[in-house]
Structure formats: C-alpha cells, structure tokens
Amino acid sequence: MLEIAKSGRAKCRKCKQAIGKGELRFGEETVNQFSDSGEPSYFWYHLACAAKAKPKLLKTDLEKYEGEVPERAELEKTIAASAGKEKPSKFPYAEKAPSGRSRCLACELAIEKDTLRVAIEREVDTGSFVTKGAGYLHPKCAPEFVEEPEGLLELVKANSTSLDAAALAELEAALG
Ligand SMILES: [Zn+2]
Ligand SMILES: [Zn+2]
Incomplete structure (x- = not known):
C-alpha cells in the first residue's frame, strides 16, 4: 500500500536509509506472527527502491492510489525495466x-x-x-x-x- 509517512522512523528495506516524514512510501504487507490481533504489519520502501525491488506489487498499488505521486512517470519506467527481471516468489x-x-x-x-x-x-x-x-x-x-x-x-x-x-x-x- 502507499501512504504518507507519519513519522521519519521507518527504514527502507532495500537501501536501509530512513524514509522521511511526509514522504510517500510503499508498504509490503507481511504476516506478523507476534501479533494476536491479526493486524498486518509492513515492510517499508522508498518508492524508487520499491520500483526496483517490488515492481509488480508497486504497480498494482500505484494504479489504486488516488493521491499525487511525485515522479510517477519515472517510477513507471523503472517498474517496467525491473518487472521482467523479478524472480517469481512462489513455487512452482x-x-x-x-x-x-x-x-x-x-x-x-x-x-x-x-x-x-x-x-x-x-x-x-x-x-x-x-x-x-x-x-x-x-x-x-x-x-x-x-x-x-x-x-x-x-x-x-x-x-x-x-x-x-x-x-x-x-x-x-x-x-x-
Ligand atoms: Zn530506499
Ligand atoms: Zn529430467
């Protein structure tokens, strides 16, 4: 999912740098085995990093997102270039x-x-x-x-x- 970062504490899972407060970020939903409430937790990425690491997921989320996306055209180019190289994550x-x-x-x-x-x-x-x-x-x-x-x-x-x-x-x- 895409959201505006509410704080500057989250680190990008790809480049390990902090994601600035107020910056639009991409969250990959993960299963949190330590939570009983069933609340999803997220791995956060800078948009530019997600375009390289998670092109398909980011593409789906970008299509759904109704807000302003900075440098959308640039992101879409990176997504297109990365998508063919992405390893399938599921067997077989x-x-x-x-x-x-x-x-x-x-x-x-x-x-x-x-x-x-x-x-x-x-x-x-x-x-x-x-x-x-x-x-x-x-x-x-x-x-x-x-x-x-x-x-x-x-x-x-x-x-x-x-x-x-x-x-x-x-x-x-x-x-x-
Ligand atoms: Zn990053
Ligand atoms: Zn054989």
Missing part, C-alpha cells in the same frame, strides 16, 4: 536456466543453459540442518516427479508471469 515456477549447472531432480541429467526448467520447493539437508530451497526439473520430467501433476501447468503459468509466448507453449506441450 518456470524460468530459463541461467547456467548449465542445475541438475534435474527426476532424471539427474544437467539442465542446459537457456532451456526451460521448472522450479519446485523442496527440503534440502545441509548436513547440520534441513532448510527449504529450489529444486529444478526438466519440464517433461516434472509431471512424473511432483505429487499433484494435474494442476501443475496452471500453477506454473500463474507464478511465471515473465515467460514469453514460446516458453508458455513449450510448457504446455510438456506439462499439459
């Missing part, structure tokens, strides 16, 4: 492999650079503790590996908003 998603180093969880063969891969969340045992991280699959290997292959294509499509039409067609052929 699909992306072009940035390197040839990942291995498919199902067939254990390497996933070639610049080819599509499906990322799923999985538990990773580091030896001292178990954490969650991304695991990767060839699209054609994904249906047999995941627990619920029926809804996989829809989920992946919903979470992978930066894919082009050719990539989507490839996904549909492999997962559909």
Whole structure:
C-alpha cells in the first residue's frame, strides 16, 4: 500500500536509509506472527527502491492510489525495466536456466543453459540442518516427479508471469 509517512522512523528495506516524514512510501504487507490481533504489519520502501525491488506489487498499488505521486512517470519506467527481471516468489515456477549447472531432480541429467526448467520447493539437508530451497526439473520430467501433476501447468503459468509466448507453449506441450 502507499501512504504518507507519519513519522521519519521507518527504514527502507532495500537501501536501509530512513524514509522521511511526509514522504510517500510503499508498504509490503507481511504476516506478523507476534501479533494476536491479526493486524498486518509492513515492510517499508522508498518508492524508487520499491520500483526496483517490488515492481509488480508497486504497480498494482500505484494504479489504486488516488493521491499525487511525485515522479510517477519515472517510477513507471523503472517498474517496467525491473518487472521482467523479478524472480517469481512462489513455487512452482518456470524460468530459463541461467547456467548449465542445475541438475534435474527426476532424471539427474544437467539442465542446459537457456532451456526451460521448472522450479519446485523442496527440503534440502545441509548436513547440520534441513532448510527449504529450489529444486529444478526438466519440464517433461516434472509431471512424473511432483505429487499433484494435474494442476501443475496452471500453477506454473500463474507464478511465471515473465515467460514469453514460446516458453508458455513449450510448457504446455510438456506439462499439459
Ligand atoms: Zn530506499
Ligand atoms: Zn529430467
């Protein structure tokens, strides 16, 4: 959400600098596990920082905001430039492999650079503790590996908003 900062105490989550009192700021709603009242709490950002770090969320909020937004055109340019680079935040998603180093969880063969891969969340045992991280699959290997292959294509499509039409067609052929 967008609001005028009521105090100058909040720090921007991206650049760690204070957000000035009276400045229009962007709040990303987060679940506050220490609050019983269910009151949402927010991570605050300077608008220019949010345009880089949270382009999609900021875009939605800018569209809803009826007040004056300083340098709106400049912000929209930054949002457009950042949106394509934003990593999907939800699993499962699909992306072009940035390197040839990942291995498919199902067939254990390497996933070639610049080819599509499906990322799923999985538990990773580091030896001292178990954490969650991304695991990767060839699209054609994904249906047999995941627990619920029926809804996989829809989920992946919903979470992978930066894919082009050719990539989507490839996904549909492999997962559909
Ligand atoms: Zn900032
Ligand atoms: Zn595979």
